[in-house]
Amino acid sequence: xxxxxxxxxxxxxxxxxxxxxxxxxxxxxxxxxxxxxxxxxxxxxxxxxxxxxxxxxxxxxxxxxxxxxxxxxxxxxxxxxxxxxxxxxxxxxxxxxxxxxxxxxxxxxxxxxxxxxxxxxxxxxxxxxxxxxxxxxxxxxxxxxxxxxxxxxxxxxxxxxxxxxxxxxxxxxxxxxxxxxxxxxxxxxxxxxxxxxxxxxxxxxxxxxxxxxxxxxxxxxxxxxxxxxxxxxxxxxxxxxxxxxxxxxxxxxxxxxxxxxxxxxxxxxxxxxxxxxxxxxxxxxxxxxxxxxxxxxxxxxxxxxxxxxxxxxxxxxxxxxxxxxxxxxxxxxxxxxxxxxxxxxxxxxxx
Amino acid sequence: xxxxxxxxxxxxxxxxxxxxxxxxxxxxxxxxxxxxxxxxxxxxxxxxxxxxxxxxxxxxxxxxxxxxxxxxxxxxxxxxxxxxxxxxxxxxxxxxxxxxxxxxxxxxxxxxxxxxxxxxxxxxxxxxxxxxxxxxxxxxxxxxxxxxxxxxxxxxxxxxxxxxxxxxxxxxxxxxxxxxxxxxxxxxxxxxxxxxxxxxxxxxxxxxxxxxxxxxxxxxxxxxxxxxxxxxxxxxxxxxxxxxxxxxxxxxxxxxxxxxxxxxxxxxxxxxxxxxxxxxxxxxxxxxxxxxxxxxxxxxxxxxxxxxxxxxxxxxxxxxxxxxxxxxxxxxxxxxxxxxxxxxxxxxxxxxxxxxxxxxxxxxxxxxxxxxxxxxxxxxxxxxxxxxxxxxxxxxxxxxxxxxxxxxxxxxxxxxxxxxxxxxxxxxxxxxxxxxxxxxxxxxx
Numbered sequence: 001x002x003x004x005x006x007x008x009x010x011x012x013x014x015x016x017x018x019x020x021x022x023x024x025x026x027x028x029x030x031x032x033x034x035x036x037x038x039x040x041x042x043x044x045x046x047x048x049x050x051x052x053x054x055x056x057x058x059x060x061x062x063x064x065x066x067x068x069x070x071x072x073x074x075x076x077x078x079x080x081x082x083x084x085x086x087x088x089x090x091x092x093x094x095x096x097x098x099x100x101x102x103x104x105x106x107x108x109x110x111x112x113x114x115x116x117x118x119x120x121x122x123x124x125x126x127x128x129x130x131x132x133x134x135x136x137x138x139x140x141x142x143x144x145x146x147x148x149x150x151x152x153x154x155x156x157x158x159x160x161x162x163x164x165x166x167x168x169x170x171x172x173x174x175x176x177x178x179x180x181x182x183x184x185x186x187x188x189x190x191x192x193x194x195x196x197x198x199x200x201x202x203x204x205x206x207x208x209x210x211x212x213x214x215x216x217x218x219x220x221x222x223x224x225x226x227x228x229x230x231x232x233x234x235x236x237x238x239x240x241x242x243x244x245x246x247x248x249x250x251x252x253x254x255x256x257x258x259x260x261x262x263x264x265x266x267x268x269x270x271x272x273x274x275x276x277x278x279x280x281x282x283x284x285x286x287x288x289x290x291x292x293x294x295x296x297x298x299x300x301x302x303x304x305x306x307x308x309x310x311x312x313x314x315x316x317x318x319x320x321x322x323x324x325x326x327x328x329x330x331x332x333x334x335x336x337x338x339x340x341x342x343x344x345x346x347x348x349x350x351x
Numbered sequence: 352x353x354x355x356x357x358x359x360x361x362x363x364x365x366x367x368x369x370x371x372x373x374x375x376x377x378x379x380x381x382x383x384x385x386x387x388x389x390x391x392x393x394x395x396x397x398x399x400x401x402x403x404x405x406x407x408x409x410x411x412x413x414x415x416x417x418x419x420x421x422x423x424x425x426x427x428x429x430x431x432x433x434x435x436x437x438x439x440x441x442x443x444x445x446x447x448x449x450x451x452x453x454x455x456x457x458x459x460x461x462x463x464x465x466x467x468x469x470x471x472x473x474x475x476x477x478x479x480x481x482x483x484x485x486x487x488x489x490x491x492x493x494x495x496x497x498x499x500x501x502x503x504x505x506x507x508x509x510x511x512x513x514x515x516x517x518x519x520x521x522x523x524x525x526x527x528x529x530x531x532x533x534x535x536x537x538x539x540x541x542x543x544x545x546x547x548x549x550x551x552x553x554x555x556x557x558x559x560x561x562x563x564x565x566x567x568x569x570x571x572x573x574x575x576x577x578x579x580x581x582x583x584x585x586x587x588x589x590x591x592x593x594x595x596x597x598x599x600x601x602x603x604x605x606x607x608x609x610x611x612x613x614x615x616x617x618x619x620x621x622x623x624x625x626x627x628x629x630x631x632x633x634x635x636x637x638x639x640x641x642x643x644x645x646x647x648x649x650x651x652x653x654x655x656x657x658x659x660x661x662x663x664x665x666x667x668x669x670x671x672x673x674x675x676x677x678x679x680x681x682x683x684x685x686x687x688x689x690x691x692x693x694x695x696x697x698x699x700x701x702x703x704x705x706x707x708x709x710x711x712x713x714x715x716x717x718x719x720x721x722x723x724x725x726x727x728x729x730x731x732x733x734x735x736x737x738x739x740x741x742x743x744x745x746x747x748x749x750x751x752x753x754x755x756x757x758x759x760x761x762x763x764x765x766x767x768x769x770x771x772x773x774x775x776x777x778x779x780x781x782x783x784x785x786x787x788x789x790x791x792x793x794x795x796x
Contacts, residue, residue, distance in 0.1 A: 042355065096705055097659060097702075097706040100715065104656050104702065105652045123715075123717070123718060187708070
């Protein structure tokens with residue numbers, strides 16, 4: 001094991017050189033660039049995990065074109081980061097596969113109607129960037145049936161999708177009230193709907209918005225069925241990113257806030273550019289990209305908010321298009337109204 | 352990591368392995384150049400180096416401690432003394448020597464870190480071989496292989512078994528009941544192959560001189576003190592984790608080495624500079640660079656991405672999944688350090704179970720240990736692959752690298768292919784055994 005002097009000198013030289021390379025390499029890395037932003041910029045696409053088929057959130061049209069709130073949010077992120085909302089790759093996924101997909105970095109943002117919970121954020125080591133949709137768990141029941149409230153479901157068979165938080169909420173709610181129930185588990189949302197349509201269960205449980213969409217879009221056998229009033233659990237749905245890339249988290253979070261802020265300021269898809277040119281409000285001008293806009297601190301272009309709104313509209317427009325008045329679902333905004341209208345949507349200041 | 356960076360990472364790793372296998376470059380230089388290339392391409396930064404150091408599970412500290420202990424004891428002639436005693440026990444029989452060696456290594460490695468054990472036993476093995484007049488390369492390689500195989504004996508025998516076992520909530524005793532038999536069988540396979548691998552030594556019958564007496568130990572009191580330090584270090588390996596202020600094995604190793612150096616300094620036995628100089632820095636450097644390279648490969652996330660494909664391909668046929676995992680991890684471990692590989696495959700397997708909806712999504716988290724008994728064989732397959740796959744090549748496990756480093760320092764360098772002549776037959780036989788064992792577990796559990 002004895003090294004002679006020459007050998008030692010040789011190794012010391014090599015080690016010093018390696019250390020130098022390490023220092024130089026580190027210095028050359030952009031100080032602000034996180035791995036995800038770097039990857040998105042180099043590949044030119046934002047990859048989003050979305051629902052594998054739920055109208056209003058993410059579903060393909062007959063021509064195979066995907067649309068919905070989740071799709072638009074993904075497009076908004078692409079518009080902010082890449083300046084082009086079409087630079088997205090949508091990855092439709094089952095509920096059970098969503099976290100493996102995110103953790104193995106096959107998607108940059110996970111949407112897929114994912115409920116923000118303490119357990120998920122802490123144990124999966126992820127960050128929820130905010131709340132895109134305030135939802136709650138409820139039940140879809142036949143319109144003419146005897147069930148008028150959750151209490152009427154004692155002893156009933158409930159259809160639900162495996163791998164979601166609904167199973168636990170259901171168990172907790174029923175156990176706390178001493179109510180009995182049986183489960184009819186399905187692999188996917190559509191399978192659960194079909195089981196309900198076939199009468200394999202008394203009620204279908206899920207997020208109230210999804211159930212309302214089922215009632216309004218599923219056709220014979222279900223159309224007109226009722227969603228029971230009230231929630232048995234809160235289901236705040238939001239975009240999720242991996243922990244450890246705070247720069248990317250900040251971007252995704254502020255894209256969401258930008259959509260909300262745009263609605264609050266009355267910035268619409270059609271009028272965004274016009275407003276930017278005409279406004280005398282320095283705050284609004286800066287919001288829409290008049291230098292110095294809000295982009296620099298995020299490592300984005302000054303006019304990123306403008307690009308986002310021009311691409312997908314503000315939050316209210318997105319909601320109306322996919323879930324609200326302009327959609328077949330005709331859902332009420334409910335909790336998803338702006339704070340000033342009695343809802344829960346609130347964006348921190350853009351300054 | 353961008354697609355280009357992923358491609359560069361795999362290209363660099365492949366180039367390093369190629370240089371090592373063909374001996375175009377010195378192993379350490381090849382690995383160092385690989386790390387340098389990744390750094391220049393912006394793939395590797397100081398965070399990754401810290402991550403690599405963390406994922407190495409303290410291997411370098413363990414080795415450093417073992418190397419210092421072996422070096423400070425060397426001048427006392429204790430190894431010559433023990434070597435002669437061991438030689439007398441063999442009665443000149445190569446067969447006894449080999450079987451005794453495997454038994455001794457297996458016993459020690461069930462509780463002690465593999466590479467450290469190899470470092471500590473190496474001086475004894477080399478002396479016995481010289482006294483028997485046989486090449487020590489074969490026994491040194493077998494020592495490394497036995498040490499890796501013995502890692503299967505207990506939950507703490509190998510970082511891979513510990514990592515997987517902890518992830519599925521296996522206790523020390525539960526491991527003994529379900530997995531240790533697999534480790535014993537793996538060692539029996541190795542013993543059964545000894546006549547084929549080192550037939551010349553196996554058949555050796557040498558008449559030992561009648562007056563063969565162990566060489567007296569120099570500075571017996573000092574040697575006693577140093578052996579006490581060694582015993583303390585080993586004691587800390589075994590119980591340090593349970594102390595109110597836990598001392599993990601790498602820390603115990605550093606503490607042991609520090610105290611040993613203090614003893615040498617206090618006794619004015621020899622300059623500390625000489626002791627530190629003789630530590631095998633090249634092996635430590637090579638291992639660290641390999642940890643960094645493997646860290647970069649794992650960072651690509653490629654392994655984890657197979658989970659969806661596994662569900663699509665194999666559905667819920669978990670017996671087939673177990674074989675795929677065993678073979679995949681086994682083959683991967685031949686060139687990739689098993690700790691980061693097993694960590695990646697652990698996530699892959701957990702993801703597979705979640706996506707296949709065989710367990711709830713909470714199973715992806717670190718705190719979930721309520722795994723159904725029926726799925727244990729898949730994790731057992733990972734342990735077999737991770738622990739035994741590394742036997743195949745010189746870079747498959749730290750103990751192999753250390754063993755090769757010691758042989759080189761003694762003037763008998765081992766080429767990549769020479770190591771494979773011993774390692775590949777053993778690995779193949781042990782992985783076949785592992786497959787059968789795992790399938791038997793499916794029937795029993």
